Amino acid sequence: MEEAASLLHRFGDVASFYAGGTELLLVMKMGLTDLSHLVDLKRIDGLRSVSVSNGTLRIGGAATHREIESNPLVMEYAPAMVSVASRIANARVRAVGTLGGNLAFADPASDPATLLTALGACVEVRGTGDSRRTLPLEDLWVGAYQTALDHDELIEAVTIPVLKPGTSVAHERMKFQERPAITVTVSVTAVNGSIVDARVVVGAVAPVPRRLARAEYALVGLVAETTEAGVDLAGDAAADGVQLLDDSDEAGPYNRQLTRILVARTARQAIESALLV
Amino acid sequence: MTDVIRRVDRQSRGTAVGRNVGRLDAAVKMSGRAEFVGDLEIPRMLFGAVLRSPVAHARIVGLDTSEAERMPGVVAVLTRDDLNDLDPFYGHAIRDRPIIALEKVRFVGEPVAAVAATTVAQAEAAILHIDVEYEELPVAANIASALDPAAPILHEGQLRSGAAHGLGDLPDRVGNICYQYAIERGHIETTDASAAIVIDREYTFPAVYQYSMETHAVIAKYSGGEIRLWANCQHPFLVRAEIAMLFDLAIEQVRITVPFLGGGFGSKSYTKMEPLAVALARKAGRPVKIVNRVDESMVTSRRHGMKCRMRTTATEGGRLLGREAQFWLDTGAYADNGPRVTATAGDAAPGPYRWQAFRVDGQCVYTNTSPSGSYRAFGATHLQWIGESQIDEVARAAGIDPLDLRRENLLHRGDEIRSRGKPLDADLIGDVEKAAAAIGWGRERLANRGMGVSVGLLAAGAHPVSMATVKMGATGGVAVLVASTEMGQGTRTVMAQIAAEVLTVPFSSVVVAGADTGFTPYDRSTGASRSTTVAGLGVERAAREVLDSLLETAQEVFGVEDPACLEVRDGAIWNGTDSRTMAELVVSRFGFIGGELVGHGEVKPESGSGSYEEGPVFWEVCVAAAEVEVDPETGVVTVLQTATVADVGTAINPKLVERQDEGATVQGLGNALFEEMIFAEDGNLLNDTLLDYRVPTTMDLPERMTSIIVENHDGPGPFGAKGCGEGAFAAVPAAIVNALADAGVLMNELPLTPRRVWQRIQQLEHRSSER
Numbered sequence A: 001m002e003e004a005a006s007l008l009h010r011f012g013d014v015a016s017f018y019a020g021g022t023e024l025l026l027v028m029k030m031g032l033t034d035l036s037h038l039v040d041l042k043r044i045d046g047l048r049s050v051s052v053s054n055g056t057l058r059i060g061g062a063a064t065h066r067e068i069e070s071n072p073l074v075m076e077y078a079p080a081m082v083s084v085a086s087r088i089a090n091a092r093v094r095a096v097g098t099l100g101g102n103l104a105f106a107d108p109a110s111d112p113a114t115l116l117t118a119l120g121a122c123v124e125v126r127g128t129g130d131s132r133r134t135l136p137l138e139d140l141w142v143g144a145y146q147t148a149l150d151h152d153e154l155i156e157a158v159t160i161p162v163l164k165p166g167t168s169v170a171h172e173r174m175k176f177q178e179r180p181a182i183t184v185t186v187s188v189t190a191v192n193g194s195i196v197d198a199r200v201v202v203g204a205v206a207p208v209p210r211r212l213a214r215a216e217y218a219l220v221g222l223v224a225e226t227t228e229a230g231v232d233l234a235g236d237a238a239a240d241g242v243q244l245l246d247d248s249d250e251a252g253p254y255n256r257q258l259t260r261i262l263v264a265r266t267a268r269q270a271i272e273s274a275l276l277v
Numbered sequence B: 001m002t003d004v005i006r007r008v009d010r011q012s013r014g015t016a017v018g019r020n021v022g023r024l025d026a027a028v029k030m031s032g033r034a035e036f037v038g039d040l041e042i043p044r045m046l047f048g049a050v051l052r053s054p055v056a057h058a059r060i061v062g063l064d065t066s067e068a069e070r071m072p073g074v075v076a077v078l079t080r081d082d083l084n085d086l087d088p089f090y091g092h093a094i095r096d097r098p099i100i101a102l103e104k105v106r107f108v109g110e111p112v113a114a115v116a117a118t119t120v121a122q123a124e125a126a127i128l129h130i131d132v133e134y135e136e137l138p139v140a141a142n143i144a145s146a147l148d149p150a151a152p153i154l155h156e157g158q159l160r161s162g163a164a165h166g167l168g169d170l171p172d173r174v175g176n177i178c179y180q181y182a183i184e185r186g187h188i189e190t191t192d193a194s195a196a197i198v199i200d201r202e203y204t205f206p207a208v209y210q211y212s213m214e215t216h217a218v219i220a221k222y223s224g225g226e227i228r229l230w231a232n233c234q235h236p237f238l239v240r241a242e243i244a245m246l247f248d249l250a251i252e253q254v255r256i257t258v259p260f261l262g263g264g265f266g267s268k269s270y271t272k273m274e275p276l277a278v279a280l281a282r283k284a285g286r287p288v289k290i291v292n293r294v295d296e297s298m299v300t301s302r303r304h305g306m307k308c309r310m311r312t313t314a315t316e317g318g319r320l321l322g323r324e325a326q327f328w329l330d331t332g333a334y335a336d337n338g339p340r341v342t343a344t345a346g347d348a349a350p351g352p353y354r355w356q357a358f359r360v361d362g363q364c365v366y367t368n369t370s371p372s373g374s375y376r377a378f379g380a381t382h383l384q385w386i387g388e389s390q391i392d393e394v395a396r397a398a399g400i401d402p403l404d405l406r407r408e409n410l411l412h413r414g415d416e417i418r419s420r421g422k423p424l425d426a427d428l429i430g431d432v433e434k435a436a437a438a439i440g441w442g443r444e445r446l447a448n449r450g451m452g453v454s455v456g457l458l459a460a461g462a463h464p465v466s467m468a469t470v471k472m473g474a475t476g477g478v479a480v481l482v483a484s485t486e487m488g489q490g491t492r493t494v495m496a497q498i499a500a501e502v503l504t505v506p507f508s509s510v511v512v513a514g515a516d517t518g519f520t521p522y523d524r525s526t527g528a529s530r531s532t533t534v535a536g537l538g539v540e541r542a543a544r545e546v547l548d549s550l551l552e553t554a555q556e557v558f559g560v561e562d563p564a565c566l567e568v569r570d571g572a573i574w575n576g577t578d579s580r581t582m583a584e585l586v587v588s589r590f591g592f593i594g595g596e597l598v599g600h601g602e603v604k605p606e607s608g609s610g611s612y613e614e615g616p617v618f619w620e621v622c623v624a625a626a627e628v629e630v631d632p633e634t635g636v637v638t639v640l641q642t643a644t645v646a647d648v649g650t651a652i653n654p655k656l657v658e659r660q661d662e663g664a665t666v667q668g669l670g671n672a673l674f675e676e677m678i679f680a681e682d683g684n685l686l687n688d689t690l691l692d693y694r695v696p697t698t699m700d701l702p703e704r705m706t707s708i709i710v711e712n713h714d715g716p717g718p719f720g721a722k723g724c725g726e727g728a729f730a731a732v733p734a735a736i737v738n739a740l741a742d743a744g745v746l747m748n749e750l751p752l753t754p755r756r757v758w759q760r761i762q763q764l765e766h767r768s769s770e771r
């Protein structure tokens, strides 16, 4: 890993990390970059492994979506991650595309970034020499296609904390082209039949997946009888609060509508399952 | 799940026709052994790369290739300066397209220079070192801007008509209008007097890409006054004629070999990359292969986008009176097949109804975008959804079931469709009733769901000129030489079935190879649903000639005077209980194990010239029904089920007929729901990758697709067959649009993207709340 980071350091802008290549090769084919060195991460020991310590799940940065969707530990500790990974793209992309590549590329249309933001996940980052740091997912992306990573920093792993008891997570997306048009994750915690904590994250329509505080607020305190009205309010709040990537006259109103509807539907789903148990 | 209903009892037949034999090409394709142009290599072959214009309209004021010429591996760089000895314009309809840009470029992606080098990478690297200086001109990137009085004019000078459009004398170009097609019947003005229902709207249809998995590919060799091509073209004989004309050779000096095609759908009809490849090979003095990338093929051919205004009138009781249609097709920078598409669209505009009068006026418009050509069911697909949507509006206004309205107003078998042309040769009412029944027409309506039907006609067959040769050798094996292009539709299989049926030999003993204009006899083209009907008839006739020779020999062998005493059965000829296999007969004819019986089959117009106006060979029905569900909150439309009708006379291979209709259904669904090439105001195609231009996948299939085969044994082809494969494409989008309107959302723009549908729902809700 140190070697990979130092190679990037040494070659500078004409070098890039290379994992599944599902994004990188597209960019290269379109002639948008002029790279002379690719540093392959796939064979680095441990970079694809999945482990658990103190209940925290740790997924290696070079694990493929396919490996994630079929891993028993992920299934046990973060089932939502399995269902998300299994719906990404298509079988070809899932077979080689990696979680680290998805997060490092920072395409706004990312399912894992949306989910992981809601789960309060962190990325472990490795740079040249001994440099290491841990970033909450919310701080990893600074804008569309822009991360807080230095050129020679690589994503070593993603860590996902255990869910609080009584928590249910729902992730929904709508896809009109190859990539999702909108991604929504809602995570709610229920105690004694009432929602005490909620996280609502909206991605793809926005440059970066973000929690939407007013939508979350609308969900807290809901009980079975108030769910219907509450999720609609959350949808309205999300539609108001979301910062859109395309807010043109032509696309803006529809993107807000998608946000409204998908947040309400996803919240309903999360709450129904939280209140069941 | 696909679920197939065969409604017409099959009369039992001989060895091959009517049977679901497996595809002849299945095993080689599934095992990866089938050869496509991209797989071929010939000695001393170079690789070509094409420098394409980054701007939509400009004068080329400087072109410097010196640096590229010095790049490693580069053998030749082709520019306009290499064409001075030729008349470099081609186009089967209008000769408006230079082999490579001359003084101007007219669309983003137009070839400006080409490099031949030892490797693909070297050729691609070299084109980046060609310096071109453009002096930009105003751009007309869509129909509206091309028709503006102040629009830049794309083509100047005398219109030169091409050799193979079949449209008679082409009218003069007017501004950017390259072709106009008008038809009029009765006096449209008089129909208004009794009109109680008037539907009058404007519509928009998107430009789409034919997306076949294999892009355009060609290998060209120019040597000793001869040209050889290995090309994935659908119409090798027409391409041969154009290449001979361009390079000033006799037709016989040009030879084109066509291996398997990885799909065509019209994108590979007529001449595409061949002239450029030949010019580059001529310059290089060595063979050159050019294989397009997807984004290059997307600007090589596409379907016309269109604007249309239509007006339909009817009596209060729903009797149709008159229809007027005006439409403008965006043919891009060069005419390609635009004139023919315009004429076919014009013919589809009235729809197959008993009008008192109609008037149609179609215009084919040049714009600074990539050229548009053929795509499965062209013209009919453009107009059917519009016409049929208005028929349903009339039904709603009159309070009549749309199916009943059609029963009352559709044309009947034998009715005239256009003066001089072939009358209706199908039972449209019966066909649409079958489609409607298959989706449960009349069932109780659920919220947000709707059902729709649609009916139309497509002139099929093109010019009915095809030849075929059938040969039988001394071992009884049969070879069919026919130039129909195998592009996945199964034509080789069907041709083998036809020959096997006539000769009563096992299907497996028949070999069908691809087209090679040096050896396979002439076939006009593979398209217009014509191969089985026209080329297939040639095969049937050729096989009958072989059979005649066999009977002649059998008469001698058995010593019988009257051939009627002989019976042909199971690959043998019988005289009572005595028999000789066909192989034995060939051997006795030639006196040794060798020799070959050769039969020739010729298909030509039965009467007249076979021209378009006198035609068509047959009317292909375009009949479908669909059920959809719309999510009013997001505008997402889901097609729940479809039914299509293949009125094929006789199904030579029923399974292949079903696959044709299913394929057309899925393509029609893509065209209706999400496919759309988006051109910016500056003429750039914004979605030239499959990431942004979505084609349907198996995930988009309706839950249920019903493919109904109707067999009335009434076709002009072999064993009463007539073609299929296009009709469903025109019919399905129309049925979907009608089903959506039935669910409450009347649309006048395709594709039915969720955003567009949702916006429309907002508009409708807004209007009803104002009321």
Ligand SMILES: Cc1cc2nc3c(=O)[nH]c(=O)nc-3n(C[C@H](O)[C@H](O)[C@H](O)COP(=O)(O)OP(=O)(O)OC[C@H]3O[C@@H](n4cnc5c(N)ncnc54)[C@H](O)[C@@H]3O)c2cc1C
Pocket: A016, A017, A018, A019, A020, A021, A022, A023, A024, A025, A041, A061, A062, A087, A088, A089, A090, A093, A096, A097, A098, A099, A100, A101, A102, A103, A104, A105, A109, A110, A111, A112, A153, A154, A155, A156, A178, A179, A180, B691
């Ligand atoms: C057709 C298609 C459909 C898709 N659909 C979806 C979808 O539905 N939902 C969704 O969420 N995503 C979707 N994606 C995105 C997909 O998830 C990513 O392409 C994939 O995960 C990227 O991983 P990779 O290993 O191939 O990255 P690469 O292409 O190898 O790399 C991408 C970028 O990340 C850098 N990089 C790679 N690994 C690391 C690392 N460990 N640390 C630091 N930098 C790194 C590379 O240098 C490069 O800049 C789709 C992609 C395609 C092509």
